[in-house]
Amino acid sequence: MHHIETLPKPTRSIETDTLIIGGGISALSAKRWLEKQGQRNILLVEMDDHFGGNSHFGKNSVSAYPWGAHYIPLPDIRNIELIDFLYESKVITGFDSLGIPVYNEYYLCQDPEERLFINGLWQEGVIPEAGIHQKDKEEFKKFAALINYYKSAKGTDGKDAFTIPVDKSTTDDIFRKLDKISFKTFLDNEAFTSKYLLWYLEYCCKDDYGSNLESTSAWAGIHYFAARKGKGTNGNSGTILTWPQGNGFLMEQLKLQSSQSGLMCNQLVYNISNTNSGIDVSVYDTQKQESYVIHTKKAILTAPQYVNKHLLKNLIPEDKLNIYKDFEYAPWVIANLTVNKLPQLRGLPLCWDNVIYGTQSVGYVNANHQDLANSLKKVITFYLPLVGKSTDATRKNAQAKNYEDWLKIIVSELEYAHPGISTFIEHVDIWIWGHGMIAPRPDFIWGQSRRMAGEPINNKLFFAHSDLSGISIFEEAFYQGIKAAKQVLAI
Ligand SMILES: Cc1cc2nc3c(=O)[nH]c(=O)nc-3n(C[C@H](O)[C@H](O)[C@H](O)COP(=O)(O)OP(=O)(O)OC[C@H]3O[C@@H](n4cnc5c(N)ncnc54)[C@H](O)[C@@H]3O)c2cc1C
Structure with missing residues (x-):
């Protein structure tokens, strides 16, 4: 653990055109995109001794294994950038005459996919079935019908009510106002009482958001189910792609699809400041135990906002720092x-x-x-x-x-x-x-703080992290990286 006050003063400096701070999915996605558009002279600095952030993985003599992210569902075919990436990664092997992807069988989760231990028995699937009453089953059916409605619902702007990336969802208030209440309140309003249904929905909130029904926004709770619209010739919206090392596989693919130069581990960024010609970023090399400054024209900051609130202290007014308490x-x-x-x-x-x-x-x-x-x-x-x-x-x-x-x-x-x-x-x-x-708390996804934290600073400093989507999944981190890369390219 390092305290900024005790870090050695910088003794040297280097220069670059674009600096990417962090080395998780959003950072590697940004680097890949910039390089695909012909940008060079990019540096990427990650504080850990490995890349991947929450998609990190380990390995022993028995198997590789994830330390965090471990799967993605088949993506919506309209998410062209993600489909292209999966094709380049050979996760998609081709397309049929209608443009539906053919998925590499080796990466589709093999059967049997999931089971639940309930009432003394391992049953197939995670939705409780073994030993549950007809009344509970009816509530599951009613919930599925509600989700089907939200899955196909569109706003007056023609956009889907719920989609991935989150920011491409409709702006219509009729859907967005679901973000103002908790998932629990929504379910109460719909008169759901089955303990098995409520257990299952809470399990889903815990699994995707690490939160419970009370602390999850209804919009986010519904999004988990209604935004999954993936298709494949050999899969559907419930099909999952997975690897022994989890999403570490996708992380390595992102790395392989960009140049291997400019990637640096063990580099902790501890300060960012403005200059006339660009940005100065102070970095501590945790191996060499020395500090230096990177002068860069533009930067993409891909650290989570609980880190950014410290890094940006000299760059944003104190009242704006307030927004970070909502993360x-x-x-x-x-x-x-x-x-x-x-x-x-x-x-x-x-x-x-x-x-x-x-x-x-x-x-x-x-x-x-x-x-x-x-x-x-x-x-x-x-x-x-x-x-x-x-x-x-x-x-x-x-x-x-x-x-x-x-x-x-x-x-x-x-x-x-x-x-x-x-x-x-x-x-x-x-x-x-x-x-x-x-954690997508009520009023976070469509609240002010999330939007404000993602706004570029002085057209030089751009932001990308899955927390800026309000939902922590690969698809959002991948999108955030490309979004910031496009902002850099637009200058
Ligand atoms: C337990 C767990 C399970 C998950 N399971 C799934 C799953 O199954 N599927 C899924 O899609 N998603 C899952 N996720 C979500 C996962 O977080 C995202 O998929 C994705 O990996 C997030 O990428 P990111 O770039 O937004 O953020 P991060 O992974 O947080 O990357 C940020 C990077 O910035 C670096 N950094 C931070 N501060 C500094 C600094 N000062 N200087 C230099 N570098 C810095 C960090 O070390 C990190 O590498 C899971 C997350 C967790 C925690």
Whole structure:
């Protein structure tokens, strides 16, 4: 941990035309786009010793495994930039005569995709079915019908009510006003009471946003379901693309599709200031333990806003700094467990995604799922969103726990659905994301703060991060990078 006051003073300087700060998906997407448009003399500086940010991954002798982002659903074919990227990445292998993508079978999540441990049994799919009443089933049907309406709904501007990227959704108030209320209030207004339906919807909010029904905006809650409109000759909107290393695969593809020059790790940006000819960025090299300044004509800042509020102190007026209090981030704990064997209870055998009804976690993913050799030894990636009233308090609580504390929590959840698993665990690595993902609280997505934080400064400094979309997914980070790159190119 470095404190800015204790960092050494800069002793040298370098120059570039465009500087990209950060090395996650949005940053790599920006670099790829700029280079595709013929831009050169670009530097990218990342503070960690690796690229990828929340799409980072690890590897051991059994498998590669994700530390964060692990899948994307098939994208909407109208998202041309993303479709082009997937084609270039050979995730899409071709198109049929109607222009529908053909997906590489190797990257489509193999069956069986997901299962739920409920009422003592592993059932197929995550929507509760085993042992639930007719009345609950009817509520699921009613919810599905409501989502179908929102999926095809359009605004008076001709735009979809719900789409990805978020910013391409209609501006019509009839839909946007759903952002003013919580998902819980929306569901109450629609008279949904089934405990199984409410559990399932909360599981979805936890899975995508790290938040619960009360703390998620209704617009965001609906968006999760209604914005998925992907198509493929060999898949549909519910189909998922995944890799053992999760979205680390897509991260590496972004890197491969741009020049390998100008990429620098271990470079922590700690200050940004304006000059007449451009911007001065102070950087601390965490390996060489020295500071230097980068003089750049333009910059794209892809750090999350909780970092930017410190970096921009000298650049924006104090009252504007206020907007950053509206950016709340859900903390997450991820564990990668190498197991010799997974003892099973009744029902469907191991799937890619395995969810346990009524627990705190959103379950675990089998990193070896795409492997054709079905060995007993596996790496499973366990996802625990830390949902609480205050994200700050939850984050502090998380930091106060040590490895053994987390291990106990994680193993006891797994023991519930896999009695005896403890004896088969070979190794466990645990990672805490203090600010894992932006939480779309009511009034955040269509509120002022999100829009203002993304506004360029002096036509020299541009912004890209998935938190500026209000929804933390690959597609948004990818879009944010291209959006900022286009702003740079437009000068
Ligand atoms: C637990 C978890 C699970 C997820 N699962 C999925 C999933 O399955 N599918 C999905 O699509 N998305 C998922 N996501 C969302 C994921 O965050 C996005 O898909 C995407 O990786 C975000 O990219 P980004 O560029 O917006 O941000 P980041 O990943 O936050 O990238 C920002 C980068 O900037 C760097 N940086 C920050 N400050 C500085 C500084 N001062 N100097 C230099 N560098 C700096 C950071 O180190 C980081 O590399 C998940 C996220 C989490 C936390």
